[in-house]
Amino acid sequence: MKPPCPPGPATPAKTLTLTLPGDVKICVRADIRQMTTFVLLEQEDWFEDEMAFVRRLAKPGMRMLDVGANHGVYSLTVARQLNGEGRIWSVEPASEPGSLLQQSIGENGFGMVMSWVRAALSDHEGEATLTLGDSSELNSLQGNGGGRRTETVALRTLDSLLPDIGDQPIDFMKLDAEGEELRVLAGGREFFARHSPLVMFELKHSSTINWGLIDAFKALGMTVYQYLPGLRALVPVEDAQTLDGYVLNLFAARPERAAQLAREGLLYEGDTVVGPQEGDRPDWSEQLLGKPFGRPMAAAWARTLKDRAALALHAETLALALDFENPQFDLGYRLEAGRRAKLAFEKKFAAGQGTVTMVATYSRVLRSLGYRTGAVNVMGGSLERLMQVMPADLTQPFLPPDPASDVAVPAGSLESWFRTQCLQFLERIRTLSSYFTPDTGLMEKVLREESRGVEMERRFALRSALSGRSIHVRPDSRLLKVGPEHRNAASWEWLAKTWKSSALRKTSAGTPRPPAAPRSFESLAELLPAPLETVRVVDVGACSHGEGTEPYAPLVKRSLAVVTGFEPNPEECAKVQALHGDGHRFLPYFIGAGGPATYHETHWVQTGSLYRPDAEIIDAFGLRELVQLKQTHPVTTHALDDLPDLGEIDLLKLDIQGGELDALRHGVRVLSDVLVIQVEVEFIPLYEGQPLFADIDTFLRGQGFLLHTFVDIAPGYFAPLARPQVPKGITQALWSDALYVRDFRRLRGLPPTRLKKLALILHDVYRAYNLCHKVLQILDQREPLPGSASAYRAWLEANEGH
Known part of the structure; x- marks a missing residue:
């Protein structure tokens, strides 16, 4: 392998030459802030499932057109399969990734089959x-790549x-042109008219x-297909x-x-x-016991395998x-x-009969059939059971999730x-790459397991470094x-030399000391031990009442939070984007159940709703x-x-005039990671048929949240x-913002990184001092430097009555 460039500030001219499957060499900028660099160091491959299919598809003589080639991950992968026979045209407008692509062509000796x-x-x-x-990857002719350079x-x-x-047919075309x-x-x-790729x-x-x-593709006489990882083939998209x-x-x-692909x-x-x-x-059973993982399981499964009658349905x-996975x-x-396997598992779990080993096999089936969200929900919803798995739980035969x-x-x-395989599987599938989520809590669980894969170490080091944490390799x-x-x-x-080793604050004698208690501080961040990751906020119904009026404004002001907001009114969306500036993202989306709906526009933009206003109550x-x-x-x-790109959310705010429960019900996967929810609730139906506080409270309690205030x-x-x-006296309660927090009885399962963020939200945003102290007590039990x-508490007592 060609050695990487010597350490120094990353510039477009400074590159790393990485190796992908098939001994493919690819040149990337030596900067983990770049998505391609990060992902290829993390996974040593591209993160899209379709890459596996393209490797099966490619063969000598193939002719490919790669529109939006970027660094050439797909082009270079196909070129390796050509064995010198065939041709690839890699279309890439930007000079930097194009130049790196050209460098990669030379590194691999692909000049006879590839052209930029x-x-x-x-x-x-x-x-x-x-x-x-x-x-x-975000370069765009449409001016929405998030950058300022052109x-x-x-x-x-x-x-x-x-x-x-030329006249020879194009067999395969990749089209990724950012809109x-x-x-x-x-x-x-x-x-x-000439080609049918x-x-x-x-x-x-x-x-x-x-x-x-x-x-547009259907108008060209084409059928649209989806790749299923477990089938390793394409199937028609029905809906x-x-x-x-x-x-x-x-x-x-x-x-x-x-028809040609079907024959192959x-x-x-x-x-x-x-x-x-x-x-x-x-x-x-012979298939399971014949697999390398199955042989050591034989003793654990022995008694169960003897009772074939009791095992019949599961068998x-x-x-x-x-x-499903048998290529024969x-x-x-x-x-x-x-x-059929998916349906059988659905029935088992709906009846409350899903065992911890069934979680593994069911998640595998879902993932293999293309139901990745379902696999995340099944595995993520069983996290507590997985952390407590015992030998007696493994007597039922199973397939690992991956x-x-x-x-x-x-x-x-x-x-x-078993626990390691499940945790690693969840870490890999819950997000396309850890590049998109700052939370390392699940990785930290995996890293405690001796049988962890080296990929988890790569993920943790890269994500921690990208979040500004000091890393020592x-x-x-x-x-x-x-x-x-x-x-x-x-x-x-090379990376290890560029990352400085982490160091605790030390006294003159070199002994770590806990943080002192300042009499006053602007943010709890001044008290929390490093490292402190950015709080991720999602604001559904982000229409602004003016600069600094959002509940999370104290975090934004101090650059402690990044916000993704949804405000369907385009003008209001543009306003709130302008108020927050770069680094935050606001999109003009209606959030709900997904699919068609009716929006009821009112004379005041902030009371429009997907539910019709109840005229009788409004007039009353x-x-x-x-x-x-x-x-x-x-x-x-x-x-x-x-x-898919919301990442792990810490604070979720919803204010969409009666539509909050619809958004929550169709966000169960997202909710599994949320720490705090601020949701507008109504006590009487201002909109026809809208869910009320009791409905939302019941749902959120079922998701592991408790009403705080x-x-x-x-x-x-x-x-x-x-x-x-x-x-002055008792009046009718109309609506309120209800504050929900993860059940305090289960906070000990959160990693230190998330406990810090929860404490920061409780103190800086909501002044929930008592619960904040409770969270810090739990944090101190997990930190190597408590205090x-x-x-x-010293600060609370010093400011008592203020």
Whole structure:
């Protein structure tokens, strides 16, 4: 491997040469703030499931067009499979990733099969301004990559590439043009008249699903397909509206190309199911015991395997799960077997009969069928059970959640190995990469297990460094040694030299000391031990009452929080984005159940709702001036669980006029990580059919939250009397903001990083001093340098009565 550049400040000219599967070399900027650099160091591969399919698809003689090649992860991977026969045109307009791509072509000796086309594609030729994102993956002609720098680039069309491509057919086309895809297709009428490639296209630009692109491919006579990891093949998309929120790419092909792929076992057209002949199904128990992980489990399973009658139903479910993954069977039958296994597990879990080993197998089936959100929910919802797994829990046969674990021979205790496989699986699937979420709590759980994989160490080191934490890589660390699961040790040697070792604050004698208790401080951050990660806030219904009026404003002011907000009114969304500036993101989305809905516009923007105002109640309290229905509009709502880039949320605020419970019910995966929720609740139905406080309270208690307090209960005065005309006394409660916090009885399961953020929110945002002290007490039991709780109590006592 070519050694990385010497240490120093990262610049576009300073690169790391990383090794991917297949001994593919790729040159990237030596800066972990760049998404490609981070992800390839973290996973030693690209994070998209479709990469595995492309490796199966590629073969000598293939001709590929890569539109939006970036660093060339896909192009270079295919080039390795060509063995010198075939051709790839990698279209990339930006100079920096393009130059690195050209360098990678040379590193691999791919000059005879790969060419960098330095242009952007659209529906016309000329020049254009490319906005450069913070990472090159976000570069965009549409000016929404999040960056301020620009670059003038050549603009070409697909049709203008035809003389370069020649008459031989293009077999595969990757299309990832950051929102420009429809224009690319419009500029390729002649191209698609001559060529019939399999097209892999980006389904989402940012968080927005490109429905028009799906329609455009259908207009070209193509069927749209989805890749299923467990099938290792493409299947037709029956309803794009129901696709899992983690799906990033789809495929499109005309019938003749689809038929060719079906003959190669790469695509199922959805028309036939050919089941195995009698006696062709291998015995499921022999299959399990024949796997490397299964051999050490034989003793634990022995008694259970003898009682075949008691095991019958579970045995058939396991057999179906194994049939689903068996490449010897027909694709149609395999898909049917997987779906039947999923249905059987659904029934078990709905009846409350799901065991901890079933959690592993069920999560595997869901993930393999493309239901990644479901797998996250099943595994994440069982985290407490997994942490307490005992040998007696493992007597029921199972499949590990990750098929890669089938070849892992358990080391140490079986329960520790099982727990590690489940935790690692959840860490890998809950987010596309730890680049997108600052929380390291789950990684910290994995790192306590002896049988952890080296990838978890890579993830923790990279995420911690990206969050500003000091990292020290020990000389004997696995990160500095090349191994089967760790190819890029030389680059880690370079990283280790650039990262300063962490150091506790010390006295003159060199002894660590706990933080002192200041008499006053602006933020609890001044008291909390380092490192302190940024609080992630999601604000649903972010329409602003003015600068600094949001409850989380104290954190934003001190750069302790980053906000993602949703405000469907475009003008109000633009205003709140301008108030917060760079580093925060506000999107004009309706948040709800996901799918079509009706928006009831009122004369005051802040009282518009997906529910119709209840005129009788509005008039009873003289609120018509505030909640006067103006007109209705058909709209499309987004479910929180369908937004894959939210990351791990610490503080969730909802204020959407009666629609809060719909948003919460369709955000269960998101809620599993939330620490604090501020949700507007109504005590009487101001909107027709809206859920009330009791409904929301019941739901949130079921999700592990407890009501902490109400913030400012709004009184109602029956018309014609108004507030000044009524003596002070008891009045009708109309609405309030309810503050929910994770059940204090279960806070000990949170990692220190999250306990610090919870304490920070409670103190800085809500002045919930008592509960904050409780959290700090728990934190002190987990920190190597306790003292935060005693220092905070000293501050409380010093400020008593203030």
